[in-house]
Amino acid sequence: MTGAIDIDQACAKAVAVRTGAQVFETLDQGLASGTFDAVLVLLPHHLHEDATIAAFNAGQHVFLEKPMAPTVDACSRILDAASRAGRVFMVGENAQYWPEITLAQQLLNEGAIGDVVTVRAWHCLPPMSEFLEGNAPWRLSRAHAGGGVAIDAGSHWLRPLRRWLGELVEVVAVTGRPYPAMEGESMVRALCRFETDVVASFDVVLPPGPGFAPVPVFQITGTTGEIVIELGGRVRVYDGSDPGGVVAGHGSYLQSFVDQFAAFEAAVLDGVQPAVSPEYSVGELRGALAMYRSAESRMWEPVW
Ligand SMILES: NC(=O)c1ccc[n+]([C@@H]2O[C@H](COP(=O)([O-])OP(=O)(O)OC[C@H]3O[C@@H](n4cnc5c(N)ncnc54)[C@H](O)[C@@H]3O)[C@@H](O)[C@H]2O)c1
Incomplete structure (x- = not known):
């Protein structure tokens, strides 16, 4: 099962129509549903930290669009949460x-x-x-x-x-x-x-x-x-x-x-390490x- 989550419900519904995803109003609702194992965080930069840490705290694998966060301190907090969760963490840089x-x-x-x-x-x-x-x-x-x-x-x-x-x-x-x-x-x-x-x-x-x-x-x-x-x-x-x-x-x-998301899929499903680490993406x-x-x-x- 996949979920589409967006504060703009029209956006979430448009994704759902194309993918068959279940629509959720908030990330917390989606995480509470227990219906998926990985989260793609495709949000404005100032929202990356809270969403990513919430996803890790719920035991999710996370793909996060670049930049990891707008500050180096926020990146450190995200990396700490990823390390505690022990799940796959990939930062998108196509x-x-x-x-x-x-x-x-x-x-x-x-x-x-x-x-x-x-x-x-x-x-x-x-x-x-x-x-x-x-x-x-x-x-x-x-x-x-x-x-x-x-x-x-x-x-x-x-x-x-x-x-x-x-x-x-x-x-x-x-x-x-x-x-x-x-x-x-x-x-x-x-x-x-x-x-x-x-x-x-x-x-x-x-x-x-x-x-x-x-x-x-x-x-x-x-x-x-x-x-x-x-x-x-x-x-x-x-x-x-x-x-x-x-x-x-x-x-x-x-x-x-296509290749970027294939790399994330391979990391989650087969344990194949992506080409670079999340730490590298802070560069x-x-x-x-x-x-x-x-x-x-x-x-x-x-x-x-
Ligand atoms: N790799 C690339 O080529 C590429 C291209 C564009 C954007 N990006 C990155 O992708 C990320 C998103 O950028 P974008 O251009 O898609 O932004 P966007 O504004 O088009 O989309 C962001 C979405 O987040 C939703 N949103 C905002 N606040 C929310 C909240 N609190 N809860 C849930 N949903 C919320 C908005 O309604 C919107 O649909 C950024 O990190 C950006 O840098 C990467």
Whole structure:
């Protein structure tokens, strides 16, 4: 049996129609029903802690969407509850499963562009109504989201950088608010130094208007060539053999969710450990918080 729980009952019912789930009005009612073994927490950031700890206290396995919580202290409390419960705990970061990201990793491992010199990460998409409009656009509230674009969409760009370049060590950043309705930053431009001593640029921009250019989302520059991940997921390798680059593969945003939830299912049903630990997932939050500190101090800030 599955349950659909949402404070907005129309949302819960819509899920129930598509899945056959039983509708509950609150998480407590759902947990008391004893009709499921695992909870997917897909809530605004400020609600992650209470819902996740309640689920662990009820003996549930938990999949929690990124970021684990808006503060490092809240993450520690969640990790403590997970450890006490002894159940599966996976924090969602679908960038871990983007086929284009794993393909780039494979190409790097094969030495397709030599040693990495630097990486450019770029995320700029116009405002999307499903994320920024509606009755309670929590993303516009700094208190609810924990910040702006760096803590939210930015995590999908930081995770690949961490996978390719090792742990993020320090950052220097500037932030701005080109999208005035968002209390937190709607622009962050940062330099990120990794444990490998590679420095990457990290830009996330939420412009107020609809126009944007389809520039690559990642450009990895190596000693012998470049790997480019285009908006839309096509991966090209520029190794000098073809000025237009050689297409190495195509990504799939939606496939990343399929693979992510398959990993959670395998963890619950078969005891297979997900690719990274929940503790690792705190790294993107720490990176974003260090960027906020740097924007204030105008200095390089340590991430850990
Ligand atoms: N991996 C990705 O690509 C991706 C994309 C979008 C969102 N996210 C993450 O998913 C999470 C949710 O984001 P979203 O965009 O789906 O938000 P959303 O606002 O679209 O959905 C949140 C839902 O929670 C419900 N809700 C609010 N308060 C509640 C309460 N007290 N009890 C029960 N239900 C409540 C709302 O009614 C709404 O249906 C966030 O952590 C976000 O960062 C990840």
